[in-house]
Amino acid sequence: AQSVTQLGSHVSVSEGALVLLRCNYSSSVPPYLFWYVQYPNQGLQLLLKYTSAATLVKGINGFEAEFKKSETSFHLTKPSAHMSDAAEYFCAVSDRGKLIFGQGTELSVKP
Amino acid sequence: EPEVTQTPSHQVTQMGQEVILRCVPISNHLYFYWYRQILGQKVEFLVSFYNNEISEKSEIFDDQFSVERPDGSNFTLKIRSTKLEDSAMYFCASGGTSGREETQYFGPGTRLLVL
Numbered sequence: 001a002q003s004v005t006q007l008g009s010h011v012s013v014s015e016g017a018l019v020l021l022r023c024n025y026s027s028s029v030p031p032y033l034f035w036y037v038q039y040p041n042q043g044l045q046l047l048l049k050y051t052s053a054a055t056l057v058k059g060i061n062g063f064e065a066e067f068k069k070s071e072t073s074f075h076l077t078k079p080s081a082h083m084s085d086a087a088e089y090f091c092a093v094s095d096r097g098k099l100i101f102g103q104g105t106e107l108s109v110k111p
Numbered sequence: 112e113p114e115v116t117q118t119p120s121h122q123v124t125q126m127g128q129e130v131i132l133r134c135v136p137i138s139n140h141l142y143f144y145w146y147r148q149i150l151g152q153k154v155e156f157l158v159s160f161y162n163n164e165i166s167e168k169s170e171i172f173d174d175q176f177s178v179e180r181p182d183g184s185n186f187t188l189k190i191r192s193t194k195l196e197d198s199a200m201y202f203c204a205s206g207g208t209s210g211r212e213e214t215q216y217f218g219p220g221t222r223l224l225v226l
Contacts (some may be wrong), residue, residue, distance in 0.1 A: 034214070043115075043202060044154070044217040090154060097142060097207075098167060099215060101154040 002027045002095040006102035014110045019078040021105045023065075023091030026072065032094035033074045035065055038104075039087045047089070050074060061085070081109045113137045115218035117203050123224045124193055132188045132221045136205030143186045144204040144215060145178065147171070154202065160186065193225045 007022040025031055032051050036044040048059025055067045065076045074091060086109045092099040116135045124130050136143050145157040158168045160178055177189045186205075190197055200222050206215035 036217070043117075043219040044204075046214055046216070049214055092154075096167070098144065098156040098159055099146070099154075099204075100156070103153045 002031065002093045002100050004091050004093050004100055004102035006089075006091050006105050008105055009103060010106045010108065012108040012110060013081045015083055016080050019063075019076070019081045019085065019107065021076040021089050021091075021107065023074045023076065023102060024072050025074060025091070025093045027093055033065075033067065034092045034094070034099065035059065035063070035074075035076050036090045036092060036101075037087050038090065044090065047076070081107075083109050083111065085109055115203055115205055115216050117201075117218035117221050119221060120219065121222045121224075123226065126195055126225055127192050130190050130193055130223065132190075132201050132203075132223070134186045134188070134203030134205075134218055135184055136186055136203065137216055138184070140205035140207060140216075142166075142205065142207035142213075142215075143178075143180070144206075145188045146202045146204065146217075147199040148202065148220075149196075149199045157188070157201075190223075193223075195225050198223055198225045 003026045005024045034049045035047040037047050047063050048057045050057050050067045058064045063078045088104045088106045090104045091102040118133045143160040146154050148154045156169050158172045159166045175191045180186050200220045202220045203218040204215040207213040
């Protein structure tokens with residue numbers, strides 16, 4: 001069965017610093033992987049998705065993620081954090097259509 | 112830009128009461144989903160719906176839960192007799208014009224509180 005593990009329930013960075021949110025997956029088939037962001041009191045918004053076309057995936061708001069099959073990872077990065085990036089981030093894998101989510105990582109950005 | 116909408120945004124109910132959560136998916140989507148997120152926990156899949164029938168459901172989705180698409184636009188989740196542990200944020204999602212692996216678009220959620 002597919003599963004997702006997000007390392008670190010809370011990550012804090014300074015404004016302008018690199019953002020790195022970790023996600024490892026387990027899948028018996030080539031995975032479809034997603035990153036979603038949830039701002040306070042809002043729904044889940046798609047940041048980016050991997051569907052095997054390219055290993056480096058660019059998303060909205062300057063985020064990108066790299067699919068590494070050998071490491072079964074799909075970490076999310078952004079070169080320079082903004083205050084507006086403070087939110088909860090969820091990694092997910094598609095299992096025959098339904099999404100299996102990780103625990104989520106709350107990102108705090110310090111001025 | 113089309114979006115998924117959900118009503119109500121908040122619902123408070125007494126244990127044992129029935130609740131209906133409503134969703135309007137994006138109009139040309141074919142696959143519909145309900146997920147829930149208990150406070151402090153991960154988002155969990157409840158049920159998927161395609162071609163007017165349930166295509167998959169989780170262990171959480173027991174006989175107290177039902178879904179329907181009564182009029183071709185709305186997609187509802189009914190909980191027949193709510194329990195305290197049903198308190199959660201419920202998200203509707205829609206996706207797929209040609210395949211199940213396409214992106215799912217989420218609504219803003221309904222926060223359900225069972226007292």
